[in-house]
Amino acid sequence: MTGSLKCDFRISHFTTLARNYICALFLFIFSSTTFATTEQPKAAWYRYYDKNGVSNLSTSVTPDHIRYGYEALDRNMQVIKRNKAYNAKVDIQQSSSRESAARQREQDMKLKRAYGSTKIAATKRDQILASLKKQLNYQQDQLQQLQQDKIAFKRQEMEYHRKGETLPPQLKNNLDNNAKNIESVKRTVESLRNAYHKTEADYADIINRLKNLE
Missing domain, CATH: 1.10.287 (Helix Hairpins)
Known part of the structure; x- marks a missing residue:
């Protein structure tokens, strides 16, 4: 009778350990899958098209990439991001707007300090x-x-x-x-x-x- 109880206890204990192991394995697989799914692809190539429409590919961004606009590609040559061509006129306008906004904020802070x-x-x-x-x-x-x-x-x-x-x-x-x-x-x-x-x-x-x- 005593031997039978010991046997049942061992079986129950083994079952619990197995169940815990299976749960842990499942969580590990799930976590690995989620991480792989959410991980953002990294750029491996950068491609731009010049004024003649010719594709140019490199592993780094050059001044020509910025001038014409370029695409960031992963190792499978899939586009993961597009960057517009640099526009000096727009950049100057935006720079002027940023400077104007900064001056406005500075003046507002002066008013706040002066009057409260x-x-x-x-x-x-x-x-x-x-x-x-x-x-x-x-x-x-x-x-x-x-x-x-x-x-x-x-x-x-x-x-x-x-x-x-x-x-x-x-x-x-x-x-x-x-x-x-x-x-x-x-x-x-x-x-x-x-x-x-x-x-x-x-x-x-x-x-x-x-x-x-x-």
Whole structure:
């Protein structure tokens, strides 16, 4: 009875070992097959066609391959990749685009460091616009006063002409200085208006760019 139990145990143990071995062998075969399936073929040859349509084959890529465009082939001469011919014009255009994009990113990062957020940029904009508006109002008041002075000086001038008298040197100076001051203030007013509108436009762009970074 005891011998029979030992025999059964040995058979059971052998069966378990066999089953484990078969499973391990199956996994090994499956893994090897999967690896072979997913492994990418390597290029062994490189082929290009020149301007006459003649095929040229080599084991390395030459300047002519790049100029005409070429195919990468495996050891069985099967095409695994195609590369377009080099186009200097397109390359220059793409290079310019990349440089422009890089400059744009650099400028955006500078804006981010300078302002931090759209809220801070909007506050700064409002401060500058308020200052420009204050200066503009002051210059417009100055212009209005100068124009009133001009009316007074012109009346004096007309009175002297009516009487047939010569204009006093001081009145002449007043008229000349008044005209010069009016032109100067007008230029200042125009400059401040341009600065106001430019600040609005600049900060609109800054805030929009900061929004894209947030």
